[in-house]
Amino acid sequence: MRFQSVRRAGVSRARSFLFSSLACAAVAVAAAPAPALAQAGLTEAVRSAVRGDREIAQFYQQRGYQPIWVRGGTLGPEAQQLLHLIETADADGLNPRAYRPNAVADAIEEAAGGSPRALARAEMLLSTTFANYVRDVRRARDMGVVYTEAHYRPVVPSKAVALMGAASAPNLQAYLESIGWMNPLYAQLRGGLAAHRGLEERPAIHVPSGPILRPGSTDPRVRTLRARLGMAPDGPYDRAVANAVRELQRAYGQPADGLAGPLTLALLNHGSRETQQLLRLNLERARALPADLGRRYVLVDAAAARLWMYENGEAVGSMRVVVGKPTEPTPMMAGTLRYLTLNPYWNVPPDLVRERIAAGVLREGPGFIRSRRYEILSDWTESARRLEPSDVDWNAVASGRQELRVRQLPGQDNAMGRMKFMFPNDLGIYLHDTPDRSLLREEGRLFSAGCVRLEDAPRLARWLFGTPPRAEGSTPEQHINVPEPVPVYITYLTVAPEPQGVAFRQDVYNRDPVQLAALNRPPERRRR
Known part of the structure; x- marks a missing residue:
């Protein structure tokens, strides 16, 4: 009996506490402003709708189920922008139907009524569609770019990372307009493709x-x-x-x-179809560069034979360059410019030793070596011995039976000029000064063996160092580290963005037909 009375007393106190709590909750609900109630309802609706995709669910869980497409109880204009992007996804080489634009349009229309459940459904569909679209756009094909470091290679982000980019953008509308998950070259070329689609056949x-x-x-x-x-x-x-x-x-x-x-x-x-194909091809070349090019970087376009210096997304300087001849094309690359070499040697490529130097010695005798300030070394090691021209079998060198190391001493006539800019790579490609200024005045500047000769090397040094370093005396090969190493991107754009739209350039390396054929092959099916 005593136990029952105690239990009844406890139940009575519990009921009293429950009624008191409900009364407090009712007062709180009555006092809560309508927008807060609507937001609470939307948050709960998002929590319920998010369960279909584990990765997207985790993203929303980490942000307390706050939406990114809904503001003030309605979808923002970004929803229509995303719809336009997926409707024109064929510009990216993708199938628009894969992103169900009709379903997205229906969800946007239903959400216009303001129902938390409809808004939550639209939020989930927009996020899922956006994440899938970003992942597919970032999936680069092999365009022959040489990446000297792994972090330059484009990566496909996870859905959560794709959504974090949108959620953290200061302005989501501007982020979508600028295609902020891609590098600026890609966004500008995509705009050029859209403009050319407006031309009548x-x-x-x-x-x-x-x-x-x-x-x-x-x-x-x-x-x-x-x-x-x-x-x-x-x-x-x-x-x-x-x-x-x-x-x-x-x-x-x-x-x-x-x-x-x-x-x-x-x-x-x-014809418009061929034009669009060329734009598509160059979009792929832009896609093969990292999505984030960096705060400061150097861009070389071999098709334009031109170099640009970029800071915070803006070109702050440009110059003409000489690039590889069609038989020795400058490769597409991505690397890090790490140091400057003053008073450089010019290590003569083996084919030029065979074709030019050996032929010169056979024609003029050993004086050919001294008059051009060359020196001959026994091998490519640091301890290599100097050889006399008379000690070499030049007929064997000329025929290719013997390979010889020859380098030109530093000086005004050195093919490297006063300085070279190094981004270490296995291909032996770098940017360098040149004493041959006449070639820079040519319209088609295709004369090098693959390296990039600069119109104004001291200007690039000033941009890199602030105050360009000076050589200490005549000591050869003085290496000076760049205070803030910067990325170097060498690309090849036969269609390139210009302030007025896009410019079409000659395919000097004849890469377009081969890469277009590869581009038109259906890609392998990938699981999401």
Whole structure:
């Protein structure tokens, strides 16, 4: 009896506490502002909706189930932006249907009513779609880039990392507009592809090559040109034709002079499908670079024979460069510029020793070596002995039966100039000064054996060091570490972003056909 009375007393106290708590909760609910209640309802709805994907569930759990696409009880404009991205995913070489744009559009429409459950469903679908899309866009194909360090190789992020990028962006709308999960080259080229899709498909008529066509030309090809531009064939090369040619030139990033020269005719004969294929190919080349290029970096485009210095996403300087000849092309690479060498030797490549130096000695005698300030070494070790030219069988060197190490001493006539910039790699590629300034004035600057010759090496040194270091006397090979090593990216863009759109360039290394064929092969199916 005593036990029962105690238990009843306990139940009575528990009921009293429960009623008191409910009363307090009712007061708190009555006092809570409506937005807080709506947010609490949305958070709970997100918690319930998130259970389908373990990785995405963990992401939301870590942020207390706070949404990233819903603000103020409604979907932000970013939802429509993401819908547009997946609807145009074929620009990325992807199948838009893989991202279920109709389902995304329906979810956005249903969420417009403001129901927490509908908003939560849209939040989950948008996040899942975004994560899958980012992962697929970041999945780079092999474009022949040499990565000197593993961290430069593009990686496919996890879904959580993809979503963290969106959640941590200062402005989600700007992040989507700039395609912030990719490097800037990729985003600009994708925009160029979208612009070119707006061009109407012109008649499939080939305009033969020949002299430049201009206003007043009586060349029979004017008739063909007018037909190719979609005009009545009968008629002169008048202002309307010149304006149509200018429109084409602007679309391809060329000087808009209204004259139909060889390059303009070649671009006109491309056709929109071929143009889009070239844009797709160069998107893949941009995709093969890291998503984050770094705060400061050097970019060399071998197709343009030009170098840019970048800081915080902006080009702060540019210069002409000489790159590899078509028989010895400059490779696409990603590495780290770590040190500068002042008073460098020039280690002559073995093929040049065979073809030029051995031939020169056989033609002029041993004086050829001394007059060009070369020296001959026994091997490639640090303890190599110097050899006299008379001790060498030059016929054996010329025929390729003997390989010889030859280097040119530092000085004004040295092929390396006053300095070279080193990003260690197994290919022996680097950036360097040059005494041969005339080659930098050429339009097609394809003269090196693969390395990159600089128009203004001291300017690059000032950018790297602030105050460029000076050589201490004439001692050869003075190595000076860069205070803040910077990435160096050597790419090859036959379609490249320009302030006015994109520019089409000559495929000087003939890489496009091979890589286009590989690009058009269906990729292997991958599990998500």
